[in-house]
Amino acid sequence: MALKKPAPTAPSSDDERRLARDLPGLLSALAAADPLARRWAARDLAAHPNASRALVDRLRIETEPSVSQVILTTLTRLGDEIAVAGLTECLRSEDAMLRNAAIEAMKQLPDEVAPVMEQLLKDDDPDVRIFAVDVLESLRHPRVEEWLIRVIAEDPHVNVCATAVDLLGEVGSERAVPTLHALKARFVDEPYIQFAADLALKRIAQG
Amino acid sequence: MTQARMISDEDFRKFREFFYRKTGMLFEDSKRYFVDKRLLERMDATDSESFRAYFTMVRFQASGEELQTLINAMTVNETYFFREEYQFRCLVDSMLEEIVTHTRQQRALRIWSVPSSSGEEPYGIAIYLLEHWPRLDDWDIEIVSSDIDTEILNQARRGRYTHRSIQNLPPSLLAKYFRRDGDHYLIDQELREAVDFTRVNVSDAADMRRHRHFDIIFCRNLLIYFDDLSRKQTAESFYDALNPGGFICLGHSESMSRISSLFRVRKFPEAIVYQKPWEAR
Missing domain, CATH: 3.40.50.150 (Vaccinia Virus protein VP39)
Structure with missing residues (x-):
């Protein structure tokens, strides 16, 4: 036994190659029994701008986390309206890993996510509103501060406001100061809000 | 020759986007000098009159030869034996x-x-x-x-x-x-x-x-x-x-x-x- 020269690297012909790599072939492979074939199909679908719907549909029923991860990456790469809607839908998932992966994916699509952000921040489900604030955490978009100010001005749920005020401590400017004072007045009996708003005010004052 | 040509901000942005799509490599603004220097060298080597002419060739050349040469020029290849042993x-x-x-x-x-x-x-x-x-x-x-x-x-x-x-x-x-x-x-x-x-x-x-x-x-x-x-x-x-x-x-x-x-x-x-x-x- 020793160092051995490998056989020349050539296109493989097994499992994931059984199906054609055109759109119909990849859509079939996306439903294959073998997770490896599904991952390769999801990856290759990044080259097909019309694949978002099929990927979103698969994501709803996919049980293998590694396949879901690849689907999310491809949806981020495609970044069209359907893809963004699919990512948004994941914010309602009970699966924490999927939810977090979707949040991370959405952070990378500032321009595409911006049109749905207002709607997300007004969602009926406070958890979805918290996750939307989590997306804002590193969304490179000029309206982030404006959205956060609106959340602490209007959102009735203390946990949503607490998440937003934490973030305002990091990204807020003088513009946020009056609303932070108003928040303290609105949740006068909530010690965490008092603490977090004071901290945000201090950080803003320090520049 | 090289001095007469320029890579404008818009050229740089266009090239960066294209190169990123092709290779996954993203050049930050801080790498501008590095990128410009190599682009100008390749424009010289291929007798391209302008960035636009060169860029068109890189994008549409059937053989992909110039794109590969450009990739070779843009990659950093510095290493040594038993690095991070x-x-x-x-x-x-x-x-x-x-x-x-x-x-x-x-x-x-x-x-x-x-x-x-x-x-x-x-x-x-x-x-x-x-x-x-x-x-x-x-x-x-x-x-x-x-x-x-x-x-x-x-x-x-x-x-x-x-x-x-x-x-x-x-x-x-x-x-x-x-x-x-x-x-x-x-x-x-x-x-x-x-x-x-x-x-x-x-x-x-x-x-x-x-x-x-x-x-x-x-x-x-x-x-x-x-x-x-x-x-x-x-x-x-x-x-x-x-x-x-x-x-x-x-x-x-x-x-x-x-x-x-x-x-x-x-x-x-x-x-x-x-x-x-x-x-x-």
């Missing part, structure tokens, strides 16, 4: 030991070194195994090494090095595995024949699909040139290039935990590496 110790003392313990059927173990650069890493791995892994008597090892830069791959196949490349090697190993060739050092022919060098663009799914069934991947200081999404995409392709239980080693400043949650962090005494779970499908 602690990971090689981890390879022989921990990773390979775990893999052979779990592997019931006798088969060749496969190592992938990417990017190969001029070959210091894959040849260094080969030397380290020959010197420090006694089980090499019982197991076959295959080493594949890949790069996007075809010129550097040819250089790697030649195995000819300057003093700078070999300065970390103990004199005994230098004497054993190299011979002097003027001012250079030529690596032993058997070692040259033991490594399969291939061209791969890690951002290209079709390229990546051809590289599979590896037990260990060394991918050090490559992903730092990518943006978050390309980094994630590449990590997911590496996941499928690995056998279950396979390991990936990144550069000392890189962390897979910030890229993808598919891998498990493994803290061995010698190094932190990342593992595709044994139970992965």
Whole structure:
């Protein structure tokens, strides 16, 4: 036994190659029994701008986390309206890993996510509103501060406001100061809000 | 000639976007001088009258030859033998030991070194195994090494090095595995024949699909040139290039935990590496 020269690297012909790599072939492979074939199909679908719907549909029923991860990456790469809607839908998932992966994916699509952000921040489900604030955490978009100010001005749920005020401590400017004072007045009996708003005010004052 | 031409801000942005789509490599504004200099050199070499003319050729040339030349010019290929040697110790003392313990059927173990650069890493791995892994008597090892830069791959196949490349090697190993060739050092022919060098663009799914069934991947200081999404995409392709239980080693400043949650962090005494779970499908 020793160092051995490998056989020349050539296109493989097994499992994931059984199906054609055109759109119909990849859509079939996306439903294959073998997770490896599904991952390769999801990856290759990044080259097909019309694949978002099929990927979103698969994501709803996919049980293998590694396949879901690849689907999310491809949806981020495609970044069209359907893809963004699919990512948004994941914010309602009970699966924490999927939810977090979707949040991370959405952070990378500032321009595409911006049109749905207002709607997300007004969602009926406070958890979805918290996750939307989590997306804002590193969304490179000029309206982030404006959205956060609106959340602490209007959102009735203390946990949503607490998440937003934490973030305002990091990204807020003088513009946020009056609303932070108003928040303290609105949740006068909530010690965490008092603490977090004071901290945000201090950080803003320090520049 | 070069001085007469300019790369405007808009040209730079256009080129950056195009190059990113093709390779996954993203040049920050701070790399502007580096990019401009190489673009102007290639415009000179191809007698292109303007950036626009050159860019059109790069985009639409059927052979893709100029794009490949440009990729060769834009990649950084600086390395040396036994760089970050602690990971090689981890390879022989921990990773390979775990893999052979779990592997019931006798088969060749496969190592992938990417990017190969001029070959210091894959040849260094080969030397380290020959010197420090006694089980090499019982197991076959295959080493594949890949790069996007075809010129550097040819250089790697030649195995000819300057003093700078070999300065970390103990004199005994230098004497054993190299011979002097003027001012250079030529690596032993058997070692040259033991490594399969291939061209791969890690951002290209079709390229990546051809590289599979590896037990260990060394991918050090490559992903730092990518943006978050390309980094994630590449990590997911590496996941499928690995056998279950396979390991990936990144550069000392890189962390897979910030890229993808598919891998498990493994803290061995010698190094932190990342593992595709044994139970992965």
